[in-house]
Amino acid sequence: MQSDLVNRAIHQPSNNERPPARRAGVWLQRRVLSIVNPLAAGLVLVEAILLLVGVIFRYVLNRPLSWTDELATMLFLWLAMMGAVLATARGEHMRLTFVLNRVSREQRALLETLGTVVVSGLLVVLIPLAITQSMDDWAVMTPALEWPDGIRVLAIAAGTALMLMVSLGKLQAEAKWTHIAISLVVVALGLASLWLGKPWLLGAGNFKLLLYFVGVVGICVALGVPIGFAFGAGTVAYLATATRVPLEIVIGRIDEGTAHLILLSIPLFVMLGLVMEVTGLARALVSFIALLLGHVRGGLSYVLLGAMLIVSGISGSKAADMAAVAPMLFPEIKKRGGDPGEMVAQLAAAGAMSETVPPSFVLIIIGSVTGVSIASLFTGGLLPALVGAIAVGIVCGRKAKTDDTSNVKRATFAEIRKAGLYALPALALPFVIRAAVVEGVATATEVSSIGIVYCLLVGSLLYRRMDWRKIYPMLVDTAALSGAILIIIGMATAMAWALTQSGFSTDLANTMMKMPGGAVGFMAVSILVFVVLGSLLEGVPAIVLFGPLLFPIARSIGIHEVHYAIVAVLSMGIGLFAPPFGVGFYAACAIGRVSPDDAMGKVWPYLGALSIALILVATIPWISTGFL
Known part of the structure; x- marks a missing residue:
């Protein structure tokens, strides 16, 4: 199903009534879709077959294949990027339209154009970086298949290039030239301001984190820029104008964020x-x-x-x-x-509320990076999840x-x-x-x-x-929805890495260790911190970053490590699903095919109930440790 914007571009008015430039924009979008639709559908089908073949050979024939997981992981990045292309063409990336819905039609058209220009600019920056990264990884061979790893990373270059073609096609087909010119000037002035301020920003400390990851990201989100691209724009702007870190690292982090086989x-x-x-x-x-x-x-x-x-x-x-x-x-x-x-x-x-139900991926990560028994975490996570379910059920x-x-x-x-x-x-x-x-x-x-x-x-x-005729459209829909989710996860991982490299994590851990109130004060501050981290960094990056720093502090002041882990996961779960930054909230909107605007005001009573359940779990350690 195509978005309203694409439908307007393609069907109203007809091509014969459009100026040549606008007809070219429509043709470009159609051409990209004609290539990506069957490719994305085929990738979904191949991934399902690959995993099934792996199960059959390992369990039924007792002849495990070493290459199936490797090939599935390689193709998964292609699926994620082709799905993101489809979501771009169909207008299905998650974004906020609160501001857009409250301005005049002309102003909305201008802001839509500005958002598309921001996305296009980000893609222009990412394409050569992705090509370079792919070339660098070409010499690295995969263990089982002995294929160049650059084939996998090439998916990011191909995906960003195709998304750029779609974005340019939208501008040609839908935007006024005056709006395009104004948008280019606004973006250029913003970048020039940040670039000229680079000498000051390099020494601005944590203030620059607020400027980029609250200011820049927040403005992009308000303009209706898709959430994943807003994260990417803030991250690239920060690395380019406030650090000396090479931008190639962004591609590596996007790759890392979407490379986990569990995400398949x-x-x-x-x-x-x-x-x-x-x-x-x-x-x-x-x-x-x-x-x-x-x-x-x-x-x-x-x-x-x-x-x-x-x-x-x-x-x-x-x-x-x-x-x-x-x-x-x-x-x-x-x-x-x-x-x-x-x-x-x-x-x-x-x-x-179900973040602690085993086999939670976050619990596994906590156990791996902190040394806490994963079996104990699985046992301790069941009752807190039930407490959360009762709280949400009451609402x-x-x-x-x-x-x-x-x-x-x-x-x-x-x-x-x-x-x-x-x-x-x-x-x-x-x-x-x-x-x-x-x-x-x-x-x-x-x-x-x-x-x-x-x-x-x-x-x-x-x-x-x-009805076998529905299989192909179903495969295309699967790819588009998956791409809309995975591009957010990839960009959020890049943003999380940028925050960690700023030194913010070490400063925060040192500050928390000095908090008054002993175990009670430390637990209270930990809850607030993990809620914020869950919203900004998502669960896995936050745990990898802060687990080794905070868990030893918790042990030293007498907090049971399983209890602290469960409280941390529940806190991050609330942050993960709390707008406007929580990635999980937008994933829920994408899966439910509902605009974030329609759900944002309605999620708070449920999150409030979960917060009460979290306080109950935090103050009564037995809920987490009683069955250990």
Whole structure:
């Protein structure tokens, strides 16, 4: 599905009515889409097949293939970048339009053009850096396939070049030349001001962090620049004008942010959710749940919370969890008149509350960098997540008091039994997935491919609702949504690295160690710090940076390391899903296909409830350590 902007550019008016330059812009966008659509769809399909082949050879044939994970990782970066190109062409990158919606039509057109110019400028900077990085990595051979690693990094160069072509095509097709000229002047003046101030900025200390990572990023976000590109613009501007660090490091950090194989679970769980919808499994499952809880006010909200708790114990990735649950439940919630913004707010809160459910990727990282027992972290994370679920559930219940359920008929036992039998294959899917992980059949990344095959077989043989014509559009949608999420993660990783290299982390740790109040004061400050870090840095970079610094301090003043770890993860979870900077919040909006503007004001009551749950967990260590 194309964005309104692309539709206007392509369909209204017709090409014959457009000036040649505008027709060229439309042609350029179409040409890029004609190349990237099949390429991105093919990459999604190949990734799913690769992971499934790896499972079959390792578990069924007992002949593990050493190259499948390596090839999957290499192709994953190509999938992420081609998906980002699709999201650019379709206007599906996450961004705030609060300001744009409150200005005149002419002013909005100017600000849209300014935002596109900012994105284009960033891409112009990144393209040669990506080419250079790819050439440098060409001599490095991968262990199993013995292919040049530069092939993988070349994806960033190709992706940024194609995104630039799409952005220039949009400017040609949609923007006024006067608006383009004004935008170029504004961007040039801003960059010139920062460049001329470089001698002063080099010695400005932490003030320059506020200038770039709050000021520049904040202005870009307000202008409607997509969130990931706003992060990238702030990072590149900071490194170029306030440090002596070479800009090539940005490409390396983007690569690092999207190179984790666990992130491959995001597109595959997105695809799994779409397959469940196409094959009828989602409809059967939701219909059964609706019969059970449909007569209860807020019933589907409680189902959403429970589903996130269950799925979180499967994938370990919050974005993958949301991608698995949302496509299954949101259509029915919308059908019942649910507010899309409220749904995404609940999804974001559910993602934050389930951060400590094993096998949480963040818990694994904490254990690896701090020496805390991962088994103990997994045990200690269950009860705090339940406390968070109860807190969010209370808010859901209060908000549902005004729901009109007078026309909802309570199902009979016979109706529930019939729907339950029909939904049994769908109900079995979580158990199939969990069993595959627990029994060692597949990893958290690979298990989604098993789920996809399971859904296709059930949909074709049992439900007989499979429409194979929907496969190709589904693959394209999967790539576009995944690219919109992964570009934010990649750019956020680059921004996190820039913050760490500023010395900010060491200064913060030293300041926290000197805080009065002993263990209580240190824990209180830690909560505030991890909330902010979760919002700005995301969980993994924040833990890698601050874990080795803060955990020894916590141990020295008598705080149990598992208790401190759980509090840190819950705090970062709240920050991760708190707008305007929380990456998780925008991932929830992307997965729910809702504008951040519609959900931003509605997420705060849920985050407030989670904050109360966090304080409860922090003040009662037994909640985290009672079952160790």
